[in-house]
Each structure stands twice: as C-alpha cells, then as structure tokens.
Amino acid sequence: MSALEGLLVVDLGRALAPRYASMLLGDMGARVVRIEQGEPPPAGLWHPLLARFFDRGKESALLDLHTPQGRDTLLGLLARAHVLLHDLPQPEAQALGLTGAVLAQRFPHLIVCRMPPFPWGWPQAHAPADDGVVSAWTGIYGDQGGVGNPPAFVYLPLPSYGAALNGVIAVTSALLARLRSGRGQEVEVSLVDGSLALQTGTIVGGPKVRPPAGGRRSPQGINPIYRLYEGSDGEWFFLACGNTTFWNKLCIALERPEWTADPRLADAPWGLPQDAYEPLTTTLAHIFRQKPRAYWLDLLRRHDIPCAPALTREEFLQHPQVAHNHILTTVEDPLLGTTRQMGVPLFLSHTPGRVKGPAPLPGQHTLQLLEEARRPPDLLPPPGPTPSAPLEGIRVVDLAMYIAGAYCSSILADLGADVVKVEPPTGDPFRPNSGAFQGWNRGKRGIVVDLTRPQGREVLYRLVERADVVVQNYRPGVAERLGADEASLRRINPRLVYCAVTGYGPHGPFIDRPAFDPLLQAQSGAMTAQGHPPVFLRVAITDYAAAMLGAWGVLLALWHRARTGQGQRVDSCLLNAAFAIQAGEFFQAPGLPRPHHLDQLGTGPGYRLFPAKDGWLFIACWEHAHWDALCRTLGVGSVPLPQPHSPEAERLSVLLEERFREREVAHWLSALARAGVPCAPARLTRDLFGEKVLWETGRLVEHTSADLGTVHQVGLTFHFSQTPGRLWRSAPALGQHTREVLAELGYTPQETDALYRARAVA
Template sequence: MSTSPGPLRGVRVLEVTQGRAGRVAGMLLADLGADVVRAELSPPVSDDQLSSTLPLAAAGAGAGGTDPGLLCWDRGKRVVRVPAGAAGSDGADGLGASDGLGASDGLSAADGLGASDGLGAADGLGGLLEGADVLLVDHTPDRLAAAGLDAATLTADHPALVHAWLPPFGEHGPWREVPEDPLLLAAATAVADRYPATVERPVAPIVPVITNLHGALGAAAAIAGLISRDRQGGRGRAVAVSGLHAAAAEMAVMTPTGIDQQVFASQRLASLPFWRTYQGSDGRWFFLATLAPDQFFRALEALDRMDILVLPGVDGDIQKIWGYNEASALVNAELEAEFRTRPVAEWLDLLTSVDAPAAPIGTRDEWAASDIVAANGGIVYREHPELGRVRLPGPPFILAGTPAAVGEFPEVADLPADGAVWSGARVDVPVQPAPVGAEAAVAGTATGDTGAVDTAAGDAAGDEDADQLPLHGIRMVDASSYLAGPFVGALLADWGADVVRVESTTGDSFRMFPMSVLVANQHKRTISLDITRPQGRDVLVGLLSGADLFLENLRPGRLERIGLAPGDLARDFPGLVHTSVSAYGHAGQYADAPGFDPVFQARSGLAEGQGGADDPTPTPVPIVDIGTGALGALGTLAALFARLRGGAGQRVFVSLAGTAGFLQSAELTDFAGRPPQVRGTVNHLGPDAAHRYHRCADGWLAVAADGAARRGRLCAALGVATEDELGAALAALPTERAARLLAEHGVPALPALSFHGVLDDPHLRANAFTHIVPDPRYGRIRISRSYADWRTGRGRQPGRALLIGLDSRAILAELGFDADELFAAGVSTDAQLGDVLPGVTVGEAAYDEPSPDEPGSGGAGPEDADPGSPRAEATAGEAASGEPASGEAAREEAAL
C-alpha cells in the first residue's frame, strides 16, 4: 500500500485490469498517494490477464520467471484475489462474437477467445465498488459489458464513481475486441510505419512506449474526473481513454494532412545532417541535435568545416539541406567521414564547448547510474522478500508540496468474505442532483488569490459543450514553447480548461513547424506579449491573478530576470499551481542545459535498445516530448486536486529526462537473475516468429500469439508443423484473409497500417481518430481529434489555427488594458495573419466536416507548405523536442 503523503492521499482506486496500460495508470496513481487496490481473478481465466508474480513461491516461479514490468507497475498497491466463481466467470478466454467484423468474417466465441473473461464482474466486486472513488478497467467493449463493469451499469448504483475505461483498440470498428498488445497497436495506428527502416516495412518498437503513454493519459483523465466531481456537486464522471487516443497523442505532430494543399511529407524520414546519429573512430555513436541553424553553424565552425555550406548544391543556403535531396546527402557523407576521424568523447567535448547540443548513445544501465538521474530522484531501490534489492524508476514528476513516492511491493491477499478492504480516512463529497440549464455553469472554486474563474470568457473555439467537460472553468497561463511544454496545455485544453498561451511578439521559434504548432495549440487562446518590458510583465501578472495554473519551460533564472521569481509567485498567488518543464530536470549540474527529444532517446538507452549497439536508432516520433506533456498534465492535475481539497498551490517539475525513465519502466527495473532484455536490430520485426510483423501477399500482418496455446493455434490455422514455417505460409495469403483465418482460430492479428492509409482506415475512422481544423493559411487540415472521450457532452469541437496574437485584443480587454496603446508600444500585437487564403475568416471554423468519402490528403511531397519557413515540417519538425534551444537567439526566445 502506498504511504505517500501525495496529492491523492485518501483517494480510493479499484484497479480491475488485464493488460499493461491499466496497470501503469494504477502505478502512477499509487505513486501520487492513492490507495490502489488491484482486484485479480484467481485462477486467471484469460491469456490476456497479466497476473501478479507475487509471491513467487506461490506461483512456482523463480527470479528468471518474474516479469520486471509487473514488479514495477504493482508497486505501492494492494493486490486482492477475487475467486473466479464469485466474479461470475464463464471461463471463456477472449474476443467475443461481436467483434465488429461481422458474423461471417469475425472473431467468434468458438475461437477460444470468448465474449467474457469474467475478470471482476460487478456482482463479485460490490464491496470494493461501494468504497471506491475511481474504477480503472481496460477490458474490450464486449468483455466490459459481459462483466457488468460498463459505466452505464455501474454509475446508476454508484453515482460518485469516476469510471476510467482504457480499452486497447477503441470502442468501435473491426479490431475493437482485439486484446492489448503494443506490437499490434503500433501496427493498427501506423506508428510502426514511422519507425526508421532501411527498407519499406513496419518496424516493431522494442519499448512499449505507446502502452506507457496510454497509462499516463488514463491516470490523468481519472484525476480530471475527480476534479470535476469535487467541483460539480459530487457526481462522478465516465471517460474512455483508448490505445487509439494514446496513438493520436504520440503521432500528433506527424499526422496533419492538408485537404486543400500539401502541408506535410508522407514519406519515411531519412537522416538530416544536423539531426542524426554519427559514429566516431572508437566505434561509439552520438546524436547531433543542432535543430536551430545557429547551433549547426557553431558546430561546423568548431569542426573547421564551414566549407560544407558552400559545397555544390548547398551554395551557401542552409535551407537546401532541410530536406531529402542531393545536397543533404552530400553533407551527410562529408560529416560522416569527418566524425570517423576522432573518438566520440572528443567530439562531445568540442561540441559542448560551443553550446551545440549533442549526446552520446548510451545504455539503460549507464543512464540509471548517471548523475542526471541521481540528481532528480530518477532511480529508487526497494527490497523484495524473495528477489532481494530491486532497482525501480522513480516517480516521473516532482511535486514540491505533496511529494509523490514509490511504495513497497504488495502482498497478495484473498478478498475478505465481506469484501471490506478499504482502510484509512476517505474524503466524501456529497452527491448533488445533476445540474441542468444555466445551473451547469461552474462557479469559481479556487483557494488563495487565484482561480476565481469568470466563465464568461468561454471556450477558445466557441464550443457550446465546453461546460460539460471536466476542466471547464479552470484557467491556465501557458508560457511554454516548442512541444513538450505546450502539449501539457494541449491536454488540459482538450478536456475543457481555458488555456491562454503567452508568446513573444514575433512568435515561438518552433513556429517554423506550423503543423506541430497547430496540433499543440488548437483549443487554446493566445496573446503575444513582450514580458521583458514592464508593461508586458504587468499584463502577465494580470493573467496570473485570475489563473489556477501556470506552465512554463523557461531555463533557470529567466523568471527572476523579469521580476517574477518562483518564490515571489508563490507568495503573491498562494493558490497557483506552477508547472515547470525542463530538459534535464530541475536539479543537478545539467539543470540549465538545453535538450531535445532524441538527445534523451540517445542518452537513456532507448536508441540503443531499438537498433542495437551496432546501429542505435532514435525514432523520429517525438515519444519523449509527448510523454513529458502527458506526465506534466498528470502532475499538474494532481496538484490542482490537492489544492481543491483544501491545500495550497505548489511547484510541479517534469522533465524529458524523467520521461525517458518512465517510458522504460519495465526495462529499467532490475534485480539479480533478471530475465535478459530484448534488443532490436535495424528493421526489427518482432521478438519471434509467433509475435512479429509478417509479409503477406499484399502487405504486412501483425501477429501476437503469446503463450503456448495461441502458438499452437497459430500453427494449426496455417497448417504448419513449426513456427519456422509461418513466414512462408503467410506470404501466400492476402492480409485480410490471413487476419480472418487467424481470428477464427483465436489468434490476435491485424493488418499493419501504412502511414499513407491512416485517414482512410475503417477502424480509425470508426473511432473518429482525426477531425478537420481550418487554417487561414493552408485551408483544411486533418489532425488528431482528442485524447479522451468523456461520457457527457461531445467533447471539444474542432479548434483553429493559433496565429500569433490571435486573441490579444480580446484578452487585453478582459484584463482592462488598452490594446491599441500596447500594440503601438510594441508590447503586444494584433493577429498576424501571414498568408491567408481568399474568403477565409481568421479564427472561425470556416469549413464543414467532409463526408466520409472525402479525400483526406492534398499531396505527398516532403516540403513544408509555408514558403517562409524551412522546408522541414516533415523532417526535423517530426522529431523536434520540447525545450528551448541553446544560443543567444534561442535563449532570448525562451524568455519570450
């Protein structure tokens, strides 16, 4: 049980999960102080139920049979065995007849993957449900209904319950009954098609990043539900956060597609000279992360290779290498040869001396032992009764006032006959009747001098349903830049918060990637402001005086320089939750260092684990940035919840370094006798023949036959004697026929989606994976729709492009400032339109949603559509990280 004095102390969470994502969500809530009780069916009746490995002796397992992930994800919880009979099990094993593929081509109950696994049916969990504040479930839709754990069934009898459902493949579509598997989910959402490869094929992620992100989003949504319950009369909320939502987040900056004109490359990434791995003379590798041109110039000058800029084809124009062309290939070859002349350590010393970001490719063990991790509490140790000392990643966030903490390993106990397992004090919120009409508006609820919200300010996108979202009435001032910081605000805005983005009068330098800016800001309002000037500082103070939350990713000392030191903010605004996003963490010798997403893929072992020591492979998918955004939202909401329960505001710290550890929670867990870790290679297809991507006659198929029974059914379905023959058998079949055949034999499998097919895929369309947002420069853009579906209200309507200063005039008027005076003084600006298409009104939803057969793409070339920005939205922008670059220009940008 968690003993953390964290922000969720007194909150009771019932975890009834089968897979990894739900388990991760429960771990995060336990780290934050919640009393998390995991109800585990005994004996397991499903191949998909990840049972506890504790105690090992009772399971007949030694250290070599222990799943490190389960050790990590169950920390701080209590585990209760629920007899299978009491839970109403039918003994079936998986995917039901109603799988969405139809009676003739679907997965039937006869497959051995039946409609209900029986795990935790409601009538066997009555006592646990009665005392719970939050229910975490991750069943597929048919299993959830069969177990009686769906929101409609439970909330009628438990109106204060926050029902957080984490289905692996969404609620609709042909694959909705497929059990959780990271390899399958990466295939179904085209994540696998965006991992680097030397040939055209999907690549299996070694680390289940998407599953860990799914868990973080689920935990954050659960806390948002608790906040809503406390602020809206004690009525619980129901939310679905699927694996598809996690994929939509992970791929958010990589999926924008223009309907009216091309905006984004659809091809796979190649290596760009300023943003890639290089090998030194000693055989070691490092990542050069000089995203900003001035950084790359400094690197070339240090190498005494400025001549590269005048090579034929480059001709002194750096923009000519911001793409996949002969000039880029020529510079790549020159630098590859140059870097092979000296060992990596020498190159890193040289590049660091000129403030050009670069990082060594390291292993997980090197990362765990590093000063960076130690300074920020990134590793903790706990004693296990049979395994001895176990290394675990620490909490991926730091809350200064109500700290998170890693609990002990649980003991597994039988469910008491009376079902009474909850202990300790519980804070009950009286349930009021559901509000109707005007009474549904939320009054200000803040403590201290902040957060008395005027809901008349409304929703940034004019959404009439915003008052039905859980964070309606919460205000955030977002002064962050690049991607990781703004994605914190993106999640909160998606769930109803009024997020006001503050950026410089010339805009965040990340605007060189307009599609990335669009997806990270579509539901925010924005004001342009020079906060280094007294009048600009006064406006910022005015914003903070009415805010609940303040978000920034300024490097240490920046706030002090403008007279807003964190200590002064805490004194002047005692109810303010102040979230800081950094690269290396808030403590230690690297606290002031810049950092980008691939730097931490390189340092933390993610790259080495994916490609192997001979060819370490960072992915261009910004997994660390997006993960940091999700964890930042989670920590911020936890701090806000504590404040609403009578606490004060506090600092919250998240970092790219902390996220890199969280994403590898299972991989960083270590103990004597630990099973060997799986490491990938270039073009990695999966761990073995029964669990990998297979080429079929017309595409690729993802197969996940875990366990002896499924492996046997896989071989039987294809008529082969051994798994070595599977590849040849599948190569002769079309993907859909192969998927149907395997489903009929109870083997989870689905086609591996090409990135080109995302917008037309029936499963993603059935789950409303994307929606259309109007942009006054580029027309209609299809982007990720949402990161959760709340059971009341339709959620956010499509947002809009956040042009520089788009809402400056309105926000200044709300605060009582004369906009024209500030515009004339250069302290703020009105909307900066840029290139606007004829007939398009800035800020309005100028386009209707197209019909289902509307083509979703306006082109497939590599160049950015913005003629004034580098030709690289699809290059460095896809991998661009969240934290400010180094260099004087970038340093001033970070100060807004």
C-alpha cells in the same frame, strides 16, 4: 501529504496499462486495492514478473468474480471507492455487471476508467490484441521504418505506456469534475488512444501540410543535423541542432562558417531541401569519423550545441543527474528479493509522491477487504452542476515552446482549459515544422509579447493575475531574466500552479545543458536497445511522456488547490520521463530475463512483422494456442513455438515469410481473425486518415488553420461520458489573438495600439 491521500482506487486490470496507471495513482497517495482473479498477466511485450513492479504499494484481494460472494465483495468495495480501473472485454464486463451504465445507476459517485486494447464497439474490440497489434495498426511500426522502407518493430510497449499516462490524466480530470458535480462518470482510454496521444505531431495532414522532413528515412535520424553519428572509436552520439541558433553554432564549432551563407542550407535545420540531405549527411559523417566520440562531445558542449552519447541502460543508471533526481529506488520484494526500479517521475513542491513499498503477495489482504466490503459506505456530497469539460473555467498561460512544454498545455486545452500561448516576436522555433506544430499546439489562442520590454511584462502580469496555471520550459536563468520566474509570478497570484517542463530537472549538474527528446533517448539506452548501430525512435518518447507527466502534475496541483486553496510548483523533465516511458525496462530483479528482439522485425517467428503480397502485417502469438492456430492457417503442420534466436526460429521465420508472400494482407487478416490469431496491418500513420472508425469516434478531426487552411489531425485521446473535453480550434497563427486577449485584459483600443507601436506586442 501526497496529492491523492484519502482516495480509494480499485484495480481490476490484467495487462500493463491499468496496472501502471493505478501504480502511479498509488505513488501520489491513493490507496489502491488490486483484485486478483487467479490469472497470470498476459505476455506479449512484457514479462509476467514485471507485475511485481507495476503492482507495488497496492493491497491485494483474491476474488472469484463468477461467484456471488466474489461479486458482492467487489460491489461492496466499489460502494466505498472513488475510481475503478479495468481492461475487461465488453462481453465480460456486461456479464459481470461492470459496464459504465450499470455501475452509474448503483454507484453514481464512481469514476470508471476502462482501458481495452481497441475501444469498445469497434470491429477489432472482440479480437485478442496487445501492444504489438496496436503499434502496427496505429502506424508506429510503419513510421519507424519510414516511407519506402519496410516497417520496423519497436520493442517498447508504447501504446500501454501512453494509455497509462493518458489514463491518470483522465482519472484526475474526472475527479476534478466530480468536485463540482458530485457525480462520477465513465472514461475510456484505450491502447489505441495511448498510441495516438504519442503521435499528435506526426498524424497531421491537409492540402498545405508538409510531410515530415527527411523523405526516405535513415534509422539514425530525420535530418543531417538531427541524427546519430559515429566517432573514430566506433562509439555513437546524437547531434540535435533543433533551431537556427544551434545550427549556426555548429558551423562555427566545425570551422565551416561558409555554410551559414550557403543558399542551399539557408533554412536549416527544418527547412533544408531534400537534395541537401545526403551531401550534408555524408560530409558530417566524414568529419565525425576523424576523432573519437569524447572529443566531439567536448567540442560541441563547449559551443553549447545539443549532443549526447548513445549509452546502454546500465550506463545511464550511472548518470550523475539520475542520482541527483532520485529517480531510482531500491525496493525489497517478498518474492524477488532486492529490486531496483523507477521512483516517482514527477515532483510536486507541496504534495510530493512516494513509493509506498513492494507489491503485495497475491490475496494478502483478502480477509481484511472482505470485512471492509461489508461496512456501509461513506455519505456522498450533494450533486451540483456538471461542467461541460473537466477544466471548464481554468485559465492557462503557456510560455512554453518546442514539444514537451507546448504539448503539456495543449492537453490542458483538450480538457477544456482556456490556454493562451505567449510567444516572442520571433515565434516558437518549431513553427517551421508546420504540421507537427499543429499537433503540439492545438486548442490554444496565440499572442505575441516581447517580455524583454517593460510594457510586455505588464501584459504577462495581467494574464497571470487571472490565471490558474503557468507552463514554461525555459532554460535556467531565462525565466528570471524575463520576470517570468515562479517567485515573481507568485507575488502577483499566490494561488498559481506553476509548471516547469525541462530537460534534466530544476537543479543538478546537467540543468544548464540544452535538451531535446533524442538526446534523452540516446542517453537512456532507448536507441542502443532498439538496434546496433543505435536506432533513433520516430516517436518522441521523452517529449510526449514529459508533457503528459507535466499535465498530470498540473491536474494534481489543481486537485490539491481545490481542497486547500494552496498553489504549488510542478516539475516534469525529459530525464525522468525517459524512465516513465521505459518503466518496465528499467526494473531490475534477480531472475528477470531481458527481452530479445529479432533484428528489425520482432522477437521471433510468432511475434513479428511479415511481408505479404501487397504490404505488411504483424502477428502476435503470445499464447501457444495462437501459435497453433497460425500454423494451421498457414498449413505448416504442428510445429512447437521455438526459442528466440535459435536456428529453428530462423528457419520458421523464412518458411512463414514464404507463405505470407503468397497472398494479400487483407486475405491473411481475414483468415487469421477467423482462427483467433492476434494480428494487424502494419501501415504508415498517414494511412490512418482512411480509417472511418477514427473519424466517427472523434479520434481524428478536421479544423481550419489560419496558416494552413484545412488540417486533419488527432482528436481527443480520452473519452468522458459526462464531461467531454473539447478540441475546438487548430494551433494559432503567430499573434492571431493578440488584440482579442488584450481587450479581455482591459486594454482599450488606444492602449493596444500604443503597445503595438512600442513593439511590446505583435
């Protein structure tokens, strides 16, 4: 049995985010009914045929919601449904009577998740927008280029992927809250929220917060020992010395032990001074160009140094761990024929998901669903008290470090869980990334426990006795050595939800290899698809996706436990997350073209970045009407939209650039908005701190950190009408709450002092 068996989800989405979210809910057992309105899916960054992937396993009803019969059928289905997903503009939802307030009166049990590009009520909410517009507005394109450089187009629809993963987290959280209250609620997860959720470690500021390392950035990486390098054969690989241990191993492998004693390099990797970047990068590039890539990968791996080749997607599909994880599946589609597509990217030991089958034919189940909509709804449970947050009362022991595991438990804290971060005496190796560390560890309390000492393990076991969830991201064998493995902890607490967030999964040929986000970016084809030579993506796509999948898995396991009393294991990994955050790009079907992008600016003159007199803006003409309005606004006459990469496309790009350079960004944004052309400023994430609407809606917040003082950072990225989450504290200082937590565990002051003297805690 899958986790969400017995749930009915109605999918009214048109674009990628709600369709992907409902697909994931369906893979985990929910019955998903898709309401087709006879409209093709919008274009933008995804091809219409991809709907055959994102609608897999669903039922389909063709309804005209502007007729009484169509509306009555939808309302009949909603009376029986648990969840409604949609991305309707606010005026259309109001006209159809599908706003949260109206639905709450009629269907108090229903969870309504809306997923618009910009949040309802914002000035931008009434204008057309898509992933390109939101990526530019939220700083993805600006940060990809870097400070002092032009912005750079990112071909992945990251706001939609982020919103889809955020959406299933929000929906499952609302289901957990409904188990206690008997009431549904409205949840908003916009594409803006999806983008912010993928940048919590970047959008961090404050007087004492260091800017991201690297200053003026290279397309190949952010640090001399965390970047792409080319071998003598022209093949590229990524070197990822993400901590001091790996840096020292690199010095030994390259026979440069003197580097470890060089005072300029003493704080490598993350504390390197700016003046050391260029000389070290130049030296390493020269060294690596002396031998082919295969030589360096073999040498580095023998020294346990994280590295990976920059592969194409086709090459990645042959990866032995891909086959072992069963992350690829073949589905026979009635319209497209044989397709290859991502399987279920998350593993639950007792309630695994499955791909149910292909997408239905449009309207295939209309008659059946018309009949079902006429039946009386099931009886609802009596209402109970509403929790203040979805995970109120849930306790999480966080043994994770770095990004994916740490951010996984931070999401649970945002949802109201009491999360205690347990660090070794040396601390999380990513603490030197002070600002980013805040973004990945917000909302937690922090204690220091030495699990190599018996007294330290006893502290852990007391925590686990009263915990609901444990999250860890240890390399293989470490959890067993520390007594923190699933078997040991489940003997203490059989109802435990045990979540492991790893690089490659719980078993298979690659599980012993160290993994960081760019290594899976490189192997999965994300870097080679972004440019040639390969380009490092500034958004840590696999880290964030693995974190979000892990958090969703925990919620699914808690849902199952609430109904059965049974705990289980959840496994999320960076490799599977690489598929989840590029799901549409890995879909293969006869006749499905692969998108092209125009250098680093976009896919063509109608969908790209343009320089204005004082900055940059992004134009997204995914409809011919948009293109015609753009041409009228710029005064270039009636010109057909050319094919990408054609001579005419190049000519028009140059012509439009000349026109845009004549006036300021603000002028063009105003003129294009009046003409109905989707557009946005292309700025850096640091510019978001000046957006008043982000502060007013809680998407940016201010906290006081024990380490850094005032910290500005991303707030909540899901918004509940009845059970709002909470972001009530910044990331903890090392050991900040050790005495407080020990007292809660029943240790007396004398016993606590003894633990400090024994160096079991700090």
